[in-house]
Amino acid sequence: DAGVTQSPTHLIKTRGQQVTLRCSPKSGHDTVSWYQQALGQGPQFIFQYYEEEERQRGNFPDRFSGHQFPNYSSELNVNALLLGDSALYLCASSLLGLAGELYNEQFFGPGTRLTVL
Amino acid sequence: AQKVTQAQTEISVVEKEDVTLDCVYETRDTTYYLFWYKQPPSGELVFLIRRNSFDEQNEISGRYSWNFQKSTSSFNFTITASQVVDSAVYFCALSEAQGGSEKLVFGKGTKLTVNP
Numbered sequence: 447d448a449g450v451t452q453s454p455t456h457l458i459k460t461r462g463q464q465v466t467l468r469c470s471p472k473s474g475h476d477t478v479s480w481y482q483q484a485l486g487q488g489p490q491f492i493f494q495y496y497e498e499e500e501r502q503r504g505n506f507p508d509r510f511s512g513h514q515f516p517n518y519s520s521e522l523n524v525n526a527l528l529l530g531d532s533a534l535y536l537c538a539s540s541l542l543g544l545a546g547e548l549y550n551e552q553f554f555g556p557g558t559r560l561t562v563l
Numbered sequence: 564a565q566k567v568t569q570a571q572t573e574i575s576v577v578e579k580e581d582v583t584l585d586c587v588y589e590t591r592d593t594t595y596y597l598f599w600y601k602q603p604p605s606g607e608l609v610f611l612i613r614r615n616s617f618d619e620q621n622e623i624s625g626r627y628s629w630n631f632q633k634s635t636s637s638f639n640f641t642i643t644a645s646q647v648v649d650s651a652v653y654f655c656a657l658s659e660a661q662g663g664s665e666k667l668v669f670g671k672g673t674k675l676t677v678n679p
Contacts, residue, residue, distance in 0.1 A: 477665065479665060479666070479667075481667075486671075487671055487672075488567075488654050488656075488669030488670050488671050488672050489608070489654070489667070489669050490669070491666045491667060491668070494665060494666065502666055504666065534606055536608065538608075538667075540665055542665070551610055551613060552610070552665060552667065553610065554600075554607055554608035554609075554610075555607065556605065556606055556607045557606045557607065559606075
């Protein structure tokens, strides 16, 4: 059973460029959340997708956008990259619709390390 | 607003010592969930435990134990007889339970180094 996978593993971009990160959820999961983890900090919630819609969003500018596909995989897009966008981007998946469970454990992927020069 | 504070930035112990990682949280919700995650150098967050706000029973899993005290808004994590493989960054996190929201609010983490 494959866990959460993310691609690419590492990425180097320059200021002003655009980047797309990809995530495939754990088998059977229908919800994907994205987090940004700056060096030495805890992860910060960017947004969450369920049924191809953004369910909730953290305190991130509109330069950060996302998409969820019918197969539940997801993309995170960041436009007009800034030096401060350099971070580890983590994807987490869970099963939102599990009957009888108010909350389900989130499984995290290995992350994509983005460096903006 | 929700907030998680892990006051210990770094802890260093010698193998076989017991170590406790502190976590203090703030929330206005009456129903919420608390978590601990482990992040080894590889970067992937590994789930350790989830506790809901109505269950204050302490939990033990092998060498790991957790102490949840609502009166002090704390959810501390103890590793007994630490091992070198326990070296990692440990994060405490909080989530509201309303509407099935799964947004996790993390603390800044505690880096644990276990020396042989």
